[in-house]
Structures are given as C-alpha cells and as structure tokens.
Amino acid sequence: MSLTHDTQTDVQDRAILVSLVTDQIKRTGIDPELSLQELVQLAETAGVEVVDVLRQNKETPDSRWFIGKGKVEELRMAADGLGANTAIFDQELSGAQVRNLEEALDLKIIDRTQLILDIFAGRAKTREGIIQVELAQLSYLLPRLSGHGKNLSRLGGGIGTRGPGESKLETDRRHIRGRITELKRQLDDVVKTRELHRERRRKSGAVQVALVGYTNAGKSTLLKQLTDADVYIENQLFATLDPTSRVLQLPAGKEVVLTDTVGFIQNLPHDLVASFRATLEEVNEANLVLHVVDASSPMREEQMEVVDSILQELGAAGKPRVVLFNKSDLCQPEQLEMLPSGRGYLKISAFNPDDLARVTGLIADELAGDTLVFRIPGDRGDLSSLLYRVGEVQDTQYEENDVLYSVRLNKEDYEKWGYKLAEFVVQQD
Ligand SMILES: Nc1nc2c(ncn2[C@@H]2O[C@H](COP(=O)(O)OP(=O)(O)OP(=O)(O)O)[C@@H](O)[C@H]2O)c(=O)[nH]1
Ligand SMILES: [Mg+2]
Incomplete structure (x- = not known):
C-alpha cells in the first residue's frame, strides 16, 4: 500500500535509499546524513518501507549510472537479498541514468524530486493544487523522455502510482506539451480568481x-x-x-x-x-x-x-x-x-x-503603529466602523455630536485609508 491509503491495494513498496556524495555536494555545506534522514521521512510519508541505505563518496557522478558501476552491483545484491523493488536516490537523476539503472537492476528508480512530486500528487485536493502538481510532474518529466517510449510508463510508476496517470496521458511528447499548455491556461484562470479574492481582501482593509x-x-x-x-x-x-x-x-x-x-x-x-x-x-x-x-x-x-x-x-x-x-x-x-x-x-x-x-x-x-485621534461626526457610522476594523481603538470620548477616537493605526493602513480619514485627524503623537 502506498502514498494515499485509498486507491492502492498493492503491497507496500520496499525501497533501498541511495546517497552519492560528490565534491560539489560537499561544497554546498548540506550535511548528506541529515539529507538522508529527511529522505527516510519523505519515503515513509509516501508509504514506502525503507529496508536499507547505501552511501557512496565519489568526486563526480557517473554519467551512465550516477553511482559507480561497483555500487550498482552492490545495490543489485542488496535488493535481491532484501526483496526490495525500488531504489530512491537522494539526488536528482537524468532521464538516461534512470533508464540505465532500471535496465540494469530491474528496480523502480526514483529520485528525491520525483518522490516529493509523488507526495504532493497524493496530497493535492483543490483544483488549483491538482493542476499545479500535474504541471510540475510533466515539466519534470518532459526533458527526461528519450523518445524510446518505455519510460513513459514511469508516469504512472511513481511510488504511489500517482503520476498524472496513464489514462490521462497518451504516449508522446507532443501530447504532454499540449497538456502542459492546457494546464498553464487553467492555472491562469486560477491565478485570476486568486487575484480577485486578494483584491477584495485588500479593499475590505x-x-x-x-x-x-x-x-x-x-x-x-x-x-x-x-x-x-x-x-x-x-x-x-x-x-x-x-x-x-x-x-x-x-x-x-x-x-x-x-x-x-x-x-x-x-x-x-x-x-x-x-x-x-x-x-x-x-x-x-x-x-x-x-x-x-x-x-x-x-x-x-x-x-x-x-x-x-x-x-x-x-x-x-x-x-x-x-x-x-x-x-x-x-x-x-x-x-x-x-x-x-x-x-x-x-x-x-x-x-x-x-x-x-x-x-x-x-x-x-x-502591526500596530502610531496612535492618532480622529474626530468623527456622530452620523458617520461608516467611518467609526472602519476605524474599528483597520485600527486598534484605544479610547473613545463624546464631544457634542462627535466622537473622539484614539486609534493605533499602522503606516500601511493609514496610507490605504488616509484618503477617507485624513480630514478627521485632530491629533497625532
Ligand atoms: N510537541 C509539539 N508538537 C507540535 C507542536 N506544534 C506542532 N506539533 C506537531 O508537529 C507535527 C506537524 O504539525 P503541522 O501543523 O502539520 O506542521 P506543518 O508546518 O503544517 O507541516 P506541513 O503542512 O507538512 O508543512 C504534528 O504532529 C503536530 O502535532 C508543538 O508546539 N509541540
Ligand atoms: Mg501544514
């Protein structure tokens, strides 16, 4: 069972985690052990059972296998011995490396990025979230397609088989590009709706x-x-x-x-x-x-x-x-x-x-700023309630038909509402 605990009925994935520490990674100052610990958490979040962890130090990654050839063999033996069906790499792999490893090992090969994308895919609930995740998955996948076709099955072959899903995707890049364009268009709509919401919130102060x-x-x-x-x-x-x-x-x-x-x-x-x-x-x-x-x-x-x-x-x-x-x-x-x-x-x-x-x-x-005193005419309930909404009313006094409000108001709010309130300011500290 994996990732979402709802649609999956297959047995739990058993994974070996692999971390390659290159000179470049050493220079970033990120502690590879802590990164691995986090990868374990990520894997567990995705519903994967971690059965082993392999590490290698190497100046640069191997262009074909990412890890060294000997390490590939070690990984194969470990997977056989432990009954693992998946290897998860802590660093990002190229499409060619994934394919080479898949062929050599007969394991599902996943990298940190794909694992994170899978988790996100399992979590997305709103339309916006779902669009955004699918877009990220396809953008990740597109440059990794070699045109051989085989690894398109990887779309549905993530940890949770949570990819955009084979049903939604036919088997060529053009289709994926088309889908990306469509998703971007949908996302534009979402962005516009969000902007409208924001605008409304801004207006309401x-x-x-x-x-x-x-x-x-x-x-x-x-x-x-x-x-x-x-x-x-x-x-x-x-x-x-x-x-x-x-x-x-x-x-x-x-x-x-x-x-x-x-x-x-x-x-x-x-x-x-x-x-x-x-x-x-x-x-x-x-x-x-x-x-x-x-x-x-x-x-x-x-x-x-x-x-x-x-x-x-x-x-x-x-x-x-x-x-x-x-x-x-x-x-x-x-x-x-x-x-x-x-x-x-x-x-x-x-x-x-x-x-x-x-x-x-x-x-x-x-958020609070300076205290200002406003003299608001008694019949301007709209302004009194504005003061209560945007500021922090600290004191009120009644004078004839007016009310004197001492209000803590920050600069930003004052700039926003000053056009309505400026003429009523009687005192500023
Ligand atoms: N002991 C303790 N646990 C906490 C405290 N605050 C949060 N937690 C726990 O930390 C875990 C994560 O809490 P969340 O609120 O889901 O964390 P989040 O930042 O929203 O995480 P994401 O949504 O995954 O980014 C939960 O198990 C919480 O119960 C705290 O002050 N003390
Ligand atoms: Mg949260």
Missing part, C-alpha cells in the same frame, strides 16, 4: 499574516490553535498543500487574516516552486510573515536557511518578519537558551495557551 516555514514545523497546528480552524495536521512532511486562511481576532478586537501555506524543504524541486508560484504569492501579499521553526529539529539552522532563501526567491525577503521557535516543549532548557531572542523572536509551543496569547500580542505589536 483586511490585514494579512502568513505562516511560512519548513515542512512539519507546526504551521497548521498554530493556525488551528489560534483560530479553531479545521485543518489537516499530520506528523508527516507536506501535510498542507493548499493555503488555508482564517480570521484571527487580536486582543484589542482588530481582525487579521491568517494564512497557512505549503511547507518548504531543501532542494524543493524547481518545477514545483514554479508551479506553486500562484499559491506562494499569498506570502507576497502578507503584511507580516510569521516564520515557524521546529526548534527541536537537529536541522533547525539549515531549515531556517532554506526558508530564508525561498522567501528571497519569492521576492518576500523584505517583508516584516517574526520568527516563532515552535515545539519548545520538546527542547532542553539549554537548547532554548541558545536560540536568538529579543525583538522579532518568540519561543513557543503551539499547545501552550499562554504562548498563543503571546503570539497574538506579538502580531498586534508588529
């Missing part, structure tokens, strides 16, 4: 806060704990694919829209990032980004770097950002002490109500 972070950091858990949202939470990688937004009430009554997003991972397939751009754009819309970190992870620092660089790639690096070191309940006190603290950092557990209050307090602080 809603302040947007985005939860971002490495997969499994606890983003969905936080959304759920803070807003009672009914979201999918799993101790698995990539539990969330489609962004979910919920209204969050801040202490002084101000409302913000809190959005949970897809988790990041190192070496996130490029095609996937490109396809998910529409979804990830949500982050660019945010007024504030909450970077959720699994503080208990041995890979904490590497994971934070990955998130930073993806934010950079998305053009969201300059956003106001706060780091939430989550899962503090799983950390040793001395571990917590080593984490950065001060403004812009908070150590929390998503399950601790006091910590949740600190999070909403922090969001309010980050």
